[in-house]
Amino acid sequence: MYVAVKGGERAIENAHRLLAHERRGDRDVPELSLAQIAEQLSLGVDRVMTEGSLFDRELAALAIKQARGDLIEAIFLVRAFRATLPRFGATEPVDTGTMQVRRRISSTFKDIPGGQILGPTFDYTHRLLDPQLADGFSPDEPATGEAPAMATPRVTDILGRDGLIEPSPAADADAPVADLTREPLNFPADRDLRLQNLARADEGFLLALGYSSQRGYGRNHPFAGEIRFGEVEVEFIAEDAGFAIPLGSIALTECQMVNQFKGSATEAPCFTRGYGLAFGQSERKTMSMALVDRSLRARELGEEVVAPGQDEEFVMSHSDNVQATGFVEHLKLPHYVDFQSELGLLRKLRQEFADANEAPQMQEAAE
Amino acid sequence: MNAPAYNFAYLDEQTKRMIRRAILKAIAIPGYQVPFASREMPMPYGWGTGGVQVTAAILGPDDVLKVIDQGSDDTTNAISIRKFFGKTAGVATTTATADATVIQTRHRIPEAPLHAGQVLVYQVPIPEPLRFLEPRETETRRMHALGEYGLMHVKLYEDIARFGHIATSYAYPVKVNARYVMDPSPTPKFDNPKMDNCPALQLFGAGREKRIYAIPPHTDVVSLDFEDHPFTRYRFDAPCALCGAGDSYLDEIVTDDKGGRMFVCSDTDYCESRQQAGHRGSESAAPHKERAHG
Numbered sequence: 001m002y003v004a005v006k007g008g009e010r011a012i013e014n015a016h017r018l019l020a021h022e023r024r025g026d027r028d029v030p031e032l033s034l035a036q037i038a039e040q041l042s043l044g045v046d047r048v049m050t051e052g053s054l055f056d057r058e059l060a061a062l063a064i065k066q067a068r069g070d071l072i073e074a075i076f077l078v079r080a081f082r083a084t085l086p087r088f089g090a091t092e093p094v095d096t097g098t099m100q101v102r103r104r105i106s107s108t109f110k111d112i113p114g115g116q117i118l119g120p121t122f123d124y125t126h127r128l129l130d131p132q133l134a135d136g137f138s139p140d141e142p143a144t145g146e147a148p149a150m151a152t153p154r155v156t157d158i159l160g161r162d163g164l165i166e167p168s169p170a171a172d173a174d175a176p177v178a179d180l181t182r183e184p185l186n187f188p189a190d191r192d193l194r195l196q197n198l199a200r201a202d203e204g205f206l207l208a209l210g211y212s213s214q215r216g217y218g219r220n221h222p223f224a225g226e227i228r229f230g231e232v233e234v235e236f237i238a239e240d241a242g243f244a245i246p247l248g249s250i251a252l253t254e255c256q257m258v259n260q261f262k263g264s265a266t267e268a269p270c271f272t273r274g275y276g277l278a279f280g281q282s283e284r285k286t287m288s289m290a291l292v293d294r295s296l297r298a299r300e301l302g303e304e305v306v307a308p309g310q311d312e313e314f315v316m317s318h319s320d321n322v323q324a325t326g327f328v329e330h331l332k333l334p335h336y337v338d339f340q341s342e343l344g345l346l347r348k349l350r351q352e353f354a355d356a357n358e359a360p361q362m363q364e365a366a367e
Numbered sequence: 368m369n370a371p372a373y374n375f376a377y378l379d380e381q382t383k384r385m386i387r388r389a390i391l392k393a394i395a396i397p398g399y400q401v402p403f404a405s406r407e408m409p410m411p412y413g414w415g416t417g418g419v420q421v422t423a424a425i426l427g428p429d430d431v432l433k434v435i436d437q438g439s440d441d442t443t444n445a446i447s448i449r450k451f452f453g454k455t456a457g458v459a460t461t462t463a464t465a466d467a468t469v470i471q472t473r474h475r476i477p478e479a480p481l482h483a484g485q486v487l488v489y490q491v492p493i494p495e496p497l498r499f500l501e502p503r504e505t506e507t508r509r510m511h512a513l514g515e516y517g518l519m520h521v522k523l524y525e526d527i528a529r530f531g532h533i534a535t536s537y538a539y540p541v542k543v544n545a546r547y548v549m550d551p552s553p554t555p556k557f558d559n560p561k562m563d564n565c566p567a568l569q570l571f572g573a574g575r576e577k578r579i580y581a582i583p584p585h586t587d588v589v590s591l592d593f594e595d596h597p598f599t600r601y602r603f604d605a606p607c608a609l610c611g612a613g614d615s616y617l618d619e620i621v622t623d624d625k626g627g628r629m630f631v632c633s634d635t636d637y638c639e640s641r642q643q644a645g646h647r648g649s650e651s652a653a654p655h656k657e658r659a660h661g
Contacts, residue, residue: 008442008445009450011443012443012447076411080408080409083406084373084377084379181404181407183404184402186402187505188505313503313504317504322411322412323412326411326412326414326416328413329413330411333413333473334443334444335437335474335553336619337437337616337633338474338553338555340555340603340617341537341601342537343619344601344602345532349530349531
């Protein structure tokens, strides 16, 4: 005797209860606070804010805690919340040239106005596991000094003064800001949309694509013109007030790649740009983004599109890890009825195959 | 902390308005895929976010909602979505096909005929019927615009040349209103004829791919085929082991590891209604109980 399966509702509730229990882990171990996550896992928080498209350290920390440290799950939580937020408008473009710099390096010039500032970086650390960190280690206070009064102009602006690099496209104050979370994406996509897509894109996906461009799949000869990380002011023009109101400052990482020059019969050769921007300290992300941004400009710059990293439909359709993980993982959902349909077809084809093979043998036996 | 507060049926009214505009356009151009600004929903892409957004946009306080997955009201994802709307919209829910005003479905069309005034909302993973023949959206949109469907017929022809049959058993392409070739979502082709001249409105939502399309009531929907290889439905040739139905699509249940199989209706509401009406199959037992072994 057989009775159809029931009780899915209770199974779901119990699964959620068990998940909450597993999330907490051993209850003898102190619980993580959001402040601990925000302060001590700050690069994970930066990534969740960047790919979640929401600058809120506390919510990102909550998402990481809720997701048990699964950053893509945390990004998904932040995105789902962000989708419900009302839009008041777009801020003024942030000016990264006036950034309160915490780190700023250029690999194209030995010294630059404002100086090379190493800042907090893993670069040049030896990747040796540090047993000291395991328990109760209190690091030295950081060295301090007077900040130089000198401005820190962007390296690409210095190159731009001599016309050696293509200018950044001029801002058009009246042009609406494209937003792929509010308008469906259509191809071909302009660079503003592409950059928004890349800013939200999975870091690992961009890393692999950027890497592939370095290894010859659509090579574009990059130099890290400048990477800077620090705080910038965000301003918003409220229509009632009629002037820009400062909303506060946010931490950003910006990467400007300087790429292979191009030229034509009518244009003098000059360097071209690839651009990366992300919340917090996200260097791997912004460098990868800048490489892929430059690759995706192939069409605009008259280059032949031969590699995946140059193909905007391929890149933009597959860069979003929330979409990708949803569709890959949906294979966990039941597919009984389709599978049954395939089974039916396969059985029929196999039967016909067997019948066809059997028929000549019987004929032989008769002879 | 920015504590969230949610609107009726989760989505804000501006978003619903945007989705309704897309739905209206879709109804006006049967079978045409209308791009829409799909939102991130609180369930993963690929788990019905398109259907959920369509349902959220059309749901009113007086609606009665039914949600099925694989034909069943009791599969985990159907329960999860039904609970979502129970919680965010507080609408009445039902498992009875006839009582529902809105039915959200994944992979099946109910066996009981739908009636005028009902809306069937399909969850769609890949809305583009030409996608696996041509991966580029720019190309497929052009092919639809020109009604250039030769590639699809070549594919079906090659199936026949290779296998002797059209080797598509689900998501079987249809032509809507003699114009657009449309993906019916991954329903088994058994369900295709139910879409034709259906009195209910059929809406299709693809969240990740950001497309909505529709079949208005009483629209011609034709499964693609050839004169000498006409479209055929597939159904395992057995009556339902629980209700004895000989006309319903069947799930195959593996009952032991020695090749034991049984076949029962995939549409649980249809099966239970028949059992309540006194129909019996070879393995009949009282419904609405936990699985009994032995």
